[in-house]
Amino acid sequence: MFEEKLKEFEPIFYPKTIAVVGASPNENKMGSLWVKGFISAGFPGTVHPVGSTGGTICGLNIFPNLRLVPGEVDYVVVCIPRESILELLDDCAAKKVKAVHFFTAGFSEMGEEGRKLEEQMLRKARQGGFRIIGPNCIGIYCPESRIPCGPSPRIGASGSIGFVSQSGGIADKLMEVGIARHINYSKGISFGNGIDLDASDFLQYLAVDPKTSVIGTYLEGTRNGRRLFDTVKEVAKSKPLIVWKGGRTEAGAQAAMSHTGSLASSAAIWSAMLRQAGAIEVQNLEELSDTLLIFQQLVSWKGSNVAIVGGLADGGGGISVSASDICVESGLKLPSLCSKTRIGLTKLLGEVGSILRNPVDVSQARRLGSSNLFQAMELVLEDPVIELLLIQEDIDILLTYFSWEEVKGINNFFTELRSKQSKPLVVVSPPGSAEPERLNIEQILLEASIPVFPSMERAAKAIVAISRYYSLG
Amino acid sequence: MFEEKLKEFEPIFYPKTIAVVGASPNENKMGSLWVKGFISAGFPGTVHPVGSTGGTICGLNIFPNLRLVPGEVDYVVVCIPRESILELLDDCAAKKVKAVHFFTAGFSEMGEEGRKLEEQMLRKARQGGFRIIGPNCIGIYCPESRIPCGPSPRIGASGSIGFVSQSGGIADKLMEVGIARHINYSKGISFGNGIDLDASDFLQYLAVDPKTSVIGTYLEGTRNGRRLFDTVKEVAKSKPLIVWKGGRTEAGAQAAMSHTGSLASSAAIWSAMLRQAGAIEVQNLEELSDTLLIFQQLVSWKGSNVAIVGGLADGGGGISVSASDICVESGLKLPSLCSKTRIGLTKLLGEVGSILRNPVDVSQARRLGSSNLFQAMELVLEDPVIELLLIQEDIDILLTYFSWEEVKGINNFFTELRSKQSKPLVVVSPPGSAEPERLNIEQILLEASIPVFPSMERAAKAIVAISRYYSLG
Numbered sequence: 001m002f003e004e005k006l007k008e009f010e011p012i013f014y015p016k017t018i019a020v021v022g023a024s025p026n027e028n029k030m031g032s033l034w035v036k037g038f039i040s041a042g043f044p045g046t047v048h049p050v051g052s053t054g055g056t057i058c059g060l061n062i063f064p065n066l067r068l069v070p071g072e073v074d075y076v077v078v079c080i081p082r083e084s085i086l087e088l089l090d091d092c093a094a095k096k097v098k099a100v101h102f103f104t105a106g107f108s109e110m111g112e113e114g115r116k117l118e119e120q121m122l123r124k125a126r127q128g129g130f131r132i133i134g135p136n137c138i139g140i141y142c143p144e145s146r147i148p149c150g151p152s153p154r155i156g157a158s159g160s161i162g163f164v165s166q167s168g169g170i171a172d173k174l175m176e177v178g179i180a181r182h183i184n185y186s187k188g189i190s191f192g193n194g195i196d197l198d199a200s201d202f203l204q205y206l207a208v209d210p211k212t213s214v215i216g217t218y219l220e221g222t223r224n225g226r227r228l229f230d231t232v233k234e235v236a237k238s239k240p241l242i243v244w245k246g247g248r249t250e251a252g253a254q255a256a257m258s259h260t261g262s263l264a265s266s267a268a269i270w271s272a273m274l275r276q277a278g279a280i281e282v283q284n285l286e287e288l289s290d291t292l293l294i295f296q297q298l299v300s301w302k303g304s305n306v307a308i309v310g311g312l313a314d315g316g317g318g319i320s321v322s323a324s325d326i327c328v329e330s331g332l333k334l335p336s337l338c339s340k341t342r343i344g345l346t347k348l349l350g351e352v353g354s355i356l357r358n359p360v361d362v363s364q365a366r367r368l369g370s371s372n373l374f375q376a377m378e379l380v381l382e383d384p385v386i387e388l389l390l391i392q393e394d395i396d397i398l399l400t401y402f403s404w405e406e407v408k409g410i411n412n413f414f415t416e417l418r419s420k421q422s423k424p425l426v427v428v429s430p431p432g433s434a435e436p437e438r439l440n441i442e443q444i445l446l447e448a449s450i451p452v453f454p455s456m457e458r459a460a461k462a463i464v465a466i467s468r469y470y471s472l473g
Numbered sequence: 474m475f476e477e478k479l480k481e482f483e484p485i486f487y488p489k490t491i492a493v494v495g496a497s498p499n500e501n502k503m504g505s506l507w508v509k510g511f512i513s514a515g516f517p518g519t520v521h522p523v524g525s526t527g528g529t530i531c532g533l534n535i536f537p538n539l540r541l542v543p544g545e546v547d548y549v550v551v552c553i554p555r556e557s558i559l560e561l562l563d564d565c566a567a568k569k570v571k572a573v574h575f576f577t578a579g580f581s582e583m584g585e586e587g588r589k590l591e592e593q594m595l596r597k598a599r600q601g602g603f604r605i606i607g608p609n610c611i612g613i614y615c616p617e618s619r620i621p622c623g624p625s626p627r628i629g630a631s632g633s634i635g636f637v638s639q640s641g642g643i644a645d646k647l648m649e650v651g652i653a654r655h656i657n658y659s660k661g662i663s664f665g666n667g668i669d670l671d672a673s674d675f676l677q678y679l680a681v682d683p684k685t686s687v688i689g690t691y692l693e694g695t696r697n698g699r700r701l702f703d704t705v706k707e708v709a710k711s712k713p714l715i716v717w718k719g720g721r722t723e724a725g726a727q728a729a730m731s732h733t734g735s736l737a738s739s740a741a742i743w744s745a746m747l748r749q750a751g752a753i754e755v756q757n758l759e760e761l762s763d764t765l766l767i768f769q770q771l772v773s774w775k776g777s778n779v780a781i782v783g784g785l786a787d788g789g790g791g792i793s794v795s796a797s798d799i800c801v802e803s804g805l806k807l808p809s810l811c812s813k814t815r816i817g818l819t820k821l822l823g824e825v826g827s828i829l830r831n832p833v834d835v836s837q838a839r840r841l842g843s844s845n846l847f848q849a850m851e852l853v854l855e856d857p858v859i860e861l862l863l864i865q866e867d868i869d870i871l872l873t874y875f876s877w878e879e880v881k882g883i884n885n886f887f888t889e890l891r892s893k894q895s896k897p898l899v900v901v902s903p904p905g906s907a908e909p910e911r912l913n914i915e916q917i918l919l920e921a922s923i924p925v926f927p928s929m930e931r932a933a934k935a936i937v938a939i940s941r942y943y944s945l946g
């Protein structure tokens with residue numbers, strides 16, 4: 001139903017020509033950083049620096065005025081102080097640009113004067129026939145068209161996750177966490193004060209964007225609650241929509257007013273609205289990225305029965321107890337294994353020192369050899385009642401009993417097990433005293449489409465989120 | 474009131490001679506691993522391997538029988554199968570040992586037969602005048618006397634945190650996390666099935682141990698609830714006692730029965746009991762280690778008013794909003810800064826693009842220079858209403874704007890700021906795409922007594938725990 005957005009937003013996400021207003025030969029000026037960012041990210045279109053100084057930056061001529069830039073300009077990035085902005089918007093109209101992104105801050109978040117300026121800007125955009133992104137934001141991130149996230153040249157792999165963030169800092173961090181955890185984005189948008197295009201517009205776009213299959217969003221508030229509610233409801237019908245609402249508390253709402261000039265409404269109203277709309281509510285950045293990761297890696301997984309395996313090296317008893325608590329409290333199902341599986345496990349692991357229920361404590365496998373461990377895990381995964389295998393491995397503990405080659409061997413077994421059958425594997429790998437090795441293993445697993453979480457709580461919460469979504473959906 | 478425990482447990486934590494029963498010339502046998510562990514940890518006393526094979530291990534003669542070991546033996550580690558255990562206990566009595574630790578598993582956690590065997594073992598201990606630790610556990614950890622944690626040679630720095638864990642795996646992980654996060658232990662105990670010495674005994678010991686100032690514990694259940702409750706109440710009167718109860722859910726309780734043969738009682742009863750006793754309840758390993766860390770680093774800190782600073786590089790707005798939500802929801806107080814502080818911040822940072830309330834978004838400092846950043850942070854910390862400074866820094870984001878040397882310079886400023894005044898600093902440093910650098914900075918901060926947490930939630934929860942403890946206490 002939002003198909004018209006595809007065409008309208010084409011010049012925003014796939015611009016042929018970008019002008020950066022506020023560039024100068026000084027490489028450390030904000031406008032110059034934006035120019036450098038586009039160049040070093042490998043943006044394949046044309047970048048035109050614009051700035052009153054003239055001269056060059058990154059070997060490109062700096063045009064003293066936007067009107068002097070030759071040819072068409074799709075997209076303008078603005079880094080000049082707010083005092084010069086109305087005049088620039090006249091230039092944008094004259095130049096028939098499609099969209100203007102204001103990195104510049106100091107508007108409604110600063111008070112009444114800024115709010116009035118925003119009204120004038122919006123009028124000029126309407127008259128000039130172009131759209132505004134921001135002000136007070138880092139704008140567009142699109143790995144596919146080599147548009148980096150903000151004025152830094154940071155850019156990750158292209159993927160299927162779209163995000164919309166009212167905060168630039170949170171957009172930045174989502175992108176960095178994405179690089180670390182292989183959460184790959186189709187598009188990201190930070191829209192700041194959102195005086196023209198806001199959360200609703202970008203959510204509508206992502207809902208119809210064929211490159212986007214899952215959407216995450218950080219919102220502080222809106223000037224048009226009804227429209228946002230209707231949008232969330234429509235968008236959530238077509239794609240999983242994960243929402244983190246900032247400004248839930250009065251202190252948070254006050255900070256939101258200073259940040260993006262947003263009127264945040266009560267947490268209870270938002271939660272009720274999101275539930276009614278079929279969106280998935282999360283409470284912080286960790287939970288947002290965890291949920292995006294599991295939706296990306298477990299593509300449309302429909303299930304609820306989980307088997308947990310712990311004690312790969314030793315001492316899986318405490319993990320079995322605490323994982324049971326945590327998973328059950330989170331809402332996961334840990335069904336009993338069928339008798340065939342239990343008999344097989346007894347043969348492979350022996351009774352003493354192992355726990356052959358769900359969770360399965362495979363502690364005895366170290367003594368018996370990795371072949372027994374591997375067969376035991378295959379047996380659990382083959383149990384007809386089990387739909388997902390959740391493995392706890394503590395790399396530091398493993399390394400006190402196994403060599404690094406053996407630890408890699410165990411994890412290679414996980415990646416092979418994942419690839420040769422259809423049930424998902426999820427790994428919990430808590431931080432500890434062997435961080436370089438843990439991070440190395442995490443990358444191996446992520447590359448094999450095995451999502452990795454730093455704690456049982458976070459894994460359980462993410463699995464519950466996807467389980468509920470596709471079971472109810 | 475538990476002073477008698479000090480003398481009684483002296484041979485357990487400070488043994489002069491240890492015998493390891495179940496050693497063999499085969500270096501990979503469990504008993505041999507224990508011998509190797511004591512030697513490589515630098516245990517200064519005498520270690521005697523005992524095993525039916527004879528021969529040598531680590532250059533030490535293996536005695537075929539405990540009775541043949543020359544001189545006195547304080548402490549015995551047992552790694553032989555349960556079938557030979559009763560005979561060994563007669564040897565222990567003949568040898569007048571003080572304590573026997575059973576690493577061996579396969580007792581009440583396996584069913585009725587094992588439970589009967591435990592009863593016989595206990596009778597023999599009473600008759601023989603020695604104490605039993607376990608069975609089914611990794612026993613004692615004491616860095617001061619160079620007793621490593623379990624059969625691995627893992628050992629961290631000596632410190633003031635004592636822990637008691639029913640699970641060996643969780644004891645192991647607490648120790649590894651301790652090494653990573655500079656949580657330094659005085660003593661650690663994993664007591665497994667606890668047929669003789671159990672949680673109550675060791676908690677009583679830690680309560681009077683002069684080397685221990687804070688106590689953490691992981692418990693699954695007990696055979697003597699009344700005694701444990703009375704103990705917890707007494708211990709919590711003298712030192713901060715942080716309790717993680719495993720087996721809260723029915724699934725967890727069932728796993729606990731298979732793990733340590735414990736009857737876990739309901740979560741609600743435990744929570745009420747702990748609250749009444751003045752203990753601090755936590756829900757998982759992360760929260761347990763976070764709470765131990767803050768109690769260790771903020772020694773007796775009494776306060777509740779926190780100032781948050783974010784946006785060290787850019788985009789502190791979203792952090793300000795979400796940190797407000799999280800801290801207020803956790804129960805932290807974020808008081809308004811006094812007008813002198815706010816005027817000073819306006820001079821240092823300017824109004825546009827910064828948020829000069831609490832949380833303080835110092836985004837503009839990057840443009841203005843680190844001197845302004847440092848002065849702004851000092852100003853906030855000097856505000857008379859502020860009792861603790863909570864700093865959010867994302868190392869990956871910092872590194873997109875600053876050089877590595879500059880990032881280290883900012884963190885060196887934090888450590889200097891910490892050392893030259895009395896208010897604590899706490900840092901939130903979330904994982905991301907620059908993990909080696911993040912871990913490096915974390916170590917620098919931890920060495921300077923600045924606790925570091927991977928998320929605002931975890932920092933806020935830990936601060937609330939210590940604030941409530943010393944405010945109410």
